[in-house]
Amino acid sequence: MKLLIVDDEKLTREGIRRSLDLEALSIDSVVLADDGVNGLEAALREEPDIVLTDVRMPRMNGVEMAEKLLEQLPDTSLVFMSAYSDKEYLKAAIKLKAVSYVEKPLDIRELAAALKEAAGSRLARSSSRSAALLHTKEQLGQLAHLLLDPERGGPEAMDRLIRSLNLPFGPGTCFTTLLVDCLTPLSVLPETVMDELQARFVAHLTAHGLSQLYTFRADRYIIIQLYGDSRPEEPVLESCTRLLADGFSGICHFFIARGPVVCGADRACLSGRKAWELLERSFFYEVDTVLSPHTEPQSPLPLKDMLTEFSVALSEQQKSKVLEVAGQLYRCAGSGVSLMPSQVRDLYYKYLGKLDEYALSNHISLWFRDEVNSGSIWDSVMECITLPQLGRLLEGKIHLYFEQLSQGIGENPVVFQIKEFLHQNYSLPTLSVPDVSEHVHLSSSYVCTLFKNETGLTLNQYLTDYRIKMSKRLLADPRYKIADISSKVGYSDGNYYSKTFRKIVGLSPSEYREKMLS
The missing domain is CATH 3.30.70.1230 (Nucleotide cyclase, GGDEF domain)
Structure with a gap:
């Protein structure tokens, strides 16, 4: 709490500050002023919790100062100091509802008791005012809801709140x-x-x-x-x-x-x-x-099935036509046609799925680039919160597809199948080279040699790197426990997972998470 001491005698001001056990009174700050004018200025600047003031002072007496102070700081607690002869001043002080007054010469124990009482009064007033403000705020919030939807409580409830709040x-x-x-x-x-x-x-x-x-x-x-x-x-x-x-x-x-x-x-x-x-x-x-009410709706366009047209353009590798169909889809979905967002997402999912079919047939992966992005088509669609974002997603994937197609980036078909198989099954602890070779119908030795020649990594190195990369994504989400993450990425032994993670990343999983979330 903050205490303001106002007295025109310097020895009295300084003596009170030195004599009081401020810590016992929960006072952590003391401000001094030498008369009522300076006391008022200090009070409005410092906003003290308690004001201890002499009654009789030059320029502005303590009662006049207190009256002006309470107009702007009504929760402040007042304690007056006065000589026995200042009875007229004390009558005025009582009208201000001062917590207490102490007679001069001062008794420090009596003064400490008065200040302790003042501190309790200040806390009580502050709590009461805070509770009243909170109640008023809650009522205003209820009224805001009722103005939006009167059926939540009925017209009577709304009228009652309006009267209670005196609006x-x-x-x-x-x-x-x-x-x-x-x-x-x-x-x-x-x-x-x-x-x-x-x-x-x-x-x-x-x-x-x-x-x-x-x-x-x-x-x-x-x-x-x-x-x-x-x-x-x-x-x-x-x-x-x-x-x-x-x-x-x-x-x-x-x-x-x-x-x-x-x-x-x-x-x-x-x-x-x-x-x-x-x-x-x-x-x-x-x-x-x-x-706003003046937002112009788009002109309605008929929604027609263009998926066949989209598929034909993809099969003929006509990029401009594919983009044209995507543009038509965007304009139709965003026009006056009464489609729900879920229906629009379903539409885009179909078009993206068709694009992915042609990409996979050409050994191009649009959703597993850099071997770390394991997000599915539907995940990508659901991450788009607006139609413009969906439009940019489809257009971006179209550009990516034709860019890789023209540059011949499509991988060796066998290596492509191996990677897709690993991406889909990396969470299985028992995943092995024989499983991979069985999937591509080739011998284990041939699969290992081909994969190493094409990627520069052994199958086990590639799988380990991929598992660690996927676990790093999960570690960025504090909802997952580290023990659960290890099993999600294919490690039945949590200790082995931690050792492998530290070897590749240079940090333990917990250290990496702390760094990511800090």
Whole structure:
């Protein structure tokens, strides 16, 4: 706690500071001032928890100082010091609800007891105020939910909250719903940055005669209800959403949807419904997009089955035609056709699967490049959170396929089959050279010689390297225990796995994880 001592006698100020057992009183900081004017200035600057002040001082007495101080720091505890003759001052001090007063000359034990009581009073007031603020915040959050969806509690619950919070809502109050979809969990966003953004946003709203209610949902969505006495102009609403967008752009990807302006708390849900409808269509836009009632929908295009056309273009190795079909797919999926995101993902999965068929037939691997990326086609599709990302995924794989095709990068067919077999079965502890040779229908000696000549590695070296590379990916995820990881990558003996890992990486699995997660 912080203590401010105000007295016009230097010996008294210094003597009190030296005589008190500050540690026993849980006081870790003491500020001194020599009169009421300087005391008030110090109090507003330092925000002490307790003020110990003389009553009679030049320029501004202790009571006058305390009155002005409490206007801005109402939770501060006051203890007055006075001579017996200062009874009129003490009457005024009592009206200020001072915790205590002590008579001069001071008795240090009596003073310590008064300060201890003041500290307890300060903590009690602070706790009470914090509880009241928390309760009010919870009520405001409940109201923000009810304005979005009145059926959650009924109109009576909404009216009850409005009256309890004493909010100035009337038939002419205008509401606008803003929904922020954070693609990073809200719980991991930096608090200081979020607090700064909140302060800037509130200041911006206040400057334009607006206020807000807000709450959170599912660690992902921020529900904001803007309200004001008059209908805000479109440029004002645009500036509000742009301020939010600029704030979030530095910390995470997002979508922001804004509903139309409506009048009356009972109609706020209409703005919310429109905002949710816009947010549900965010899949079809780039991330970090702001969607408003004025967002123009794309012209509808008929969705036709172009998979056969896509397949023919691949078989004839017509890159421009393949890309053209991919472009048509993108435009149709993103147009006014009423497709759900899951349906769009299914479509792209089929096209990527067809591309992968032709790649494998030419001994080209599009999903196992560099022998470390074991992600499947479906994993790649599900990692795309928007249609533009799906479009870029398909287009990128098409370019990769034709690039490798033109450069003759396709591996020796037998080596290609061996690698694919190892990638799919590396988690089996019993995987052996005979298993590989049986899969490719060749003798073990021929398989070993061919693989070594083509890659420069023995089969066992390649398999060990691949297992360690895959385990490094799993170690980056703290959900997996190291003992489980060793079995997932084909090691039945955890100690042997650790020794092998250290030999290749130079660190133990636990050391590597600590380095990755630090």
